Amino acid sequence: MSSHQGTVSPFRQPKAVWAVAFACVISFMGIGLVDPILPSLSHDLHATPSQVSLLFTSYLVVTAVAMLFTGFVSSRIGAKRTLVAGLTVIVVFSALAGASGSISGIVGFRAGWGLGNALFIATSLAVIVASASGGFAGAIILYETALGVGIAVGPLLGGVLGGISWRGPFFGVAVLMAIALIATLVLVEPTxxxxxxxxxxxxxxALRHRGLLTMGLTALLYNWGFFTVLGYAPFPMDLGTLQLGWVFTGWGLMVAVFSVWGAPWLQARLGIAKALYLNLALFAVDILVIALFTDSLATLIIAVIVAGAFIGVNNTITTQAVMTVAPVERPVASASYGFVRFIGGGLAPYAAGKLAEHYDIHAPFYVGALAVALGIAVLATGHKLLAAAERAQVAEAAGQAPEQREHETLERQAVAEDVGSAS
Structure with missing residues (x-):
């Protein structure tokens, strides 16, 4: 039985939830927004692909490190103020990136953007989970839908605005995030x-807990493959800005569709563990196809678009599993998990550029496929924990309150730690 089964639609939500979800869409646009302009940035600013890929690295590594501080901040100023602070930082630094005239300046401002992103995304998930109707699973589906829509629309917006100027996508995000900031201020009640x-x-x-660490390391390896495709595939395609926008929009649409419908369907039939094993294996094969046929434009485009399906399935199932497998509060689990997984996502694009410079354009994708395959081996060490996560999701679907389960889990964890220290 899947925890996704239920009668309440995840899309019937209070206005405050929709305001935060809209801001999530704009925030997630920032992930794929720069994809279509990577080659033009490299050309116009006389930068190598590895230098341009630092736009991902600075953004995601700073996001990862800053995730460690999001709980500290939000627990002192409240969720709404944290959301507002994050959105404000994104507006300022995305505008500064658009105004910059050098690749080093853009990379630096993307790092500031990553700080705001961390404050926002960690808190937004907690706010949506706490405020959404339809239960925990419905909230996660809504969150992943926002992620998918943002990732899908981001490349298209980047392609359209980037066709005018490479500065356009950065200024576009600044304007849209300002709208999201106003919506959050008006519609989200003070917390x-x-x-x-x-x-x-x-x-x-929290990473001392085996389940959370196992899921985090699996996500690090998976994100290495994910961001290798996202951050380096535009270069061997050798397409125009708008054409790249359409390719990655197709990829993003696959992320959205499989986040909302594919993941629940697969989990209902296979369970969490088997669904993740199968999905990661297929994703590794897909990246291997990209590695083998990097010189074939048609194959490369199709394989990149298809990759979105595996990313969508993995994002939804893994996010739910992390929130239920960790014996800590959900905001803390989200911060711990985000820290580990974004490290992989941040380092992969830069490593891909360096591998291509020292070997050939196939090498980054071979390494990406290997990383995802290693993720399966890491995940297998926590097989029993995945079964426990599935039982917890079924219990919640049956009506047990999340707070009750978290309290019981924390009590069991405390007892286990006491017994361990006594022995």
Whole structure:
């Protein structure tokens, strides 16, 4: 039985949830927005592909590190103020990136953008989960839908605006994020400051839990393959800005469709563990096809678009599993998981550029396929934990409150730690 089964639609939500979801869409646009303009940035600013790929690296590595501090901040100023702070930072730094005249300046401002992104995305997931109707699974589907739509629309917007100027996508995000900021200020009710403060060390301490660490390392390896495709595939395609926008829009649409419909369908029939094993294996094969046929434009385009299906399935199933497998509060679990997985996503594009420079254009994708395959081996070490996560999701679908399950899980964890220390 899948936890996705239910009678309440995940798309019937309060206005505040839609405001945050809209901001999520714009935020996730930032991931694929720069894809269509990577070659033109390389040409216009006389930068190598590895230098241009630092737009991903600075953005995602800073996002990863900043994730460790999101709980500390939000537990002291409240969720709404944290959302507003994150959105404001994104507006400022995306505009500064558009105004910059050098690749180093853009990379630096993308790092600031990553700081705002971390404050926003970690808190937005917690706000949607807490406020959405339709239960935890419905909230995750809504969140992943926002991710998919943002990833799908981002490349198209980047292609259209990038066809005018490479500065256009950055200024476009600044305007859209300003709209999202206003919507959040108006529609999201003020949130009280939590009674319990989260320490800076909490996300790192949470990684002592085997389930969270296993899922995080699996996501790191999976994201290595994901961002190798996203960050380096535009270069061997050798297409125009708008053409690249359409290719990655097709990829993003696959992410959205399989996040919302493909993942629940697959999990209902195979369960969490088998669905993830199969999905990761197919994704590794898809990247291997890209590695073998990088010189074939048609094959490359098709394989990149198809990759979106595997990314969509993995994002939805893994996010739910992480939130249920970790014996810590969900915001802390989200921060810990985000820290580990974004490290892989941040390093992969830069490594891909360097591998291509030192070997050939096939090498980055061979390494990406190997990384995803290694992710399967890491995930297999936590097979029993995935079964426990599935039972927890079924229990929630049956009506057990998330807070009750989290309290019981924390109690069991405390007992286990006491027994371990005594022995």
């Amino acid at each position: 009280p400051t939590p009674a319990r403060k989260t320490s800076i060390a909490a996300p790192l301490k």
